[in-house]
Amino acid sequence: IGGLPVSIQNIRDVSEICKRHHIPFFFDCARFAENCFFIKQNEPEFAEATIQEIAKEMFELSDGAMMSAKKDGLQNIGGFITLNDGEVFEHLKELMIIVEGFPTYGGLTGRDLDALAVGFYEVMEEDYLDYRIDQIRYLGERLKSVGMPIVEPTGGHAVFIDAGKFLPQIKPLEFPGHALAVEFYREGCIRVCEIGSMMFADVDPETGIETPATRELVRLAMPRRVYTASHLEYIVETAEKIVKIKDQLSGYKITKQSKLLRHFTCDLKPKAMKKLKLLK
Ligand SMILES: Cc1ncc(COP(=O)(O)O)c(C=O)c1O
Incomplete structure (x- = not known):
């Protein structure tokens, strides 16, 4: 993980x-x-x-x-x-x-x-790997410093934000990770990915009853050889804005889903349509 x-x-x-x-x-x-x-x-x-x-x-x-x-x-x-x-x-x-x-x-x-x-x-050049892994470590540190809890230590390819911890008001089956992912896109046009109950909940095929995933995470996967330090700062600035409105965020409900790999194609709607006061 x-x-x-x-x-x-x-x-x-x-x-x-x-x-x-x-x-x-x-x-x-x-x-x-x-x-x-x-x-x-x-x-x-x-x-x-x-x-x-x-x-x-x-x-x-x-x-x-x-x-x-x-x-x-x-x-x-x-x-x-x-x-x-x-x-x-x-x-x-x-x-x-x-x-x-x-x-x-x-x-x-x-x-x-x-x-x-x-x-x-x-890809096996150590300079390349050193830079890449260090970018992840740096982004993780910066996100933590503005109040986003992350999975530690950071590993390769991505920083994982602990959305369950960040948005405790949202129940696992209302997808705190997805709520956070939506906010990253809304605030900063940054595409991130829920890795939590939307992706990994266990759905009983007969009753439809869902058991949540063990963690509610959001993955910020880093494209290779693309981002500079200022791109990372932009991500952190966006995270900082989300930290300020975190208490206003609410969960989502799936309205349409496929039998397999639902997270790729499902439709969702917000549980509450609160008008968010977005910060400039
Ligand atoms: C370890 C690993 N395997 C497989 C995949 C998915 O690959 P693809 O999009 O080519 O199916 C990913 C995507 O991030 C991954 O991290």
Whole structure:
């Protein structure tokens, strides 16, 4: 949670359990380079290792991985699955024909594949990772200093605001995270993302009764190589304005939702249409 890293020991332990029970062990490796950077920082065994060496050690413990290349592929689009099992590969190829097309259709364009080939090397440059992780740490500190509670310590790729703590007047199933996300957009045109009960509540398929998620968070994910320090200050200024009106904020109700992954497409309406006095 919170973009926090997985240690090599944890990966070794899971790998060992999976092997013992003949369960294939797959990574979601979208943030693999950030994870390697934290391993280097936190684990004495890898203090002198390069990011490439740590990545090799990590991936050798898995049977395959799913990659969303927009993240640590430094790519604009696309992704892939890696495998070490020919049978699973054949099965996935058949499924792909149903949902996407023949592998020979190509998937990504040539220029995207070229960008990915370069992106994989650049993402492992320590200067890049150092700057990126430090941006997250800095933004987290600044948000805290203006009164927004965050998940600590900060990890990679995003700052997570604890919306449940920030807006205690809004019940989990009235989505405090979404209320805060709306306010970031209304105040500063900043797009952030609820990671709480709208995304992760457990909905009983028969009764429709919902059990809230364990945390009500908002993710401020940082685009790579885009934001300067003044962009971060703008986010903080917006947060400061929201802190001033936090007691006026109320929750939301879902009016339309899909069966799967409702947070991507659901419609919501505010529980109370209070007229907010927005600050200049
Ligand atoms: C670890 C991880 N995996 C997967 C995804 C989603 O990737 P996509 O949008 O390509 O489905 C994200 C998005 O932030 C992510 O952080």
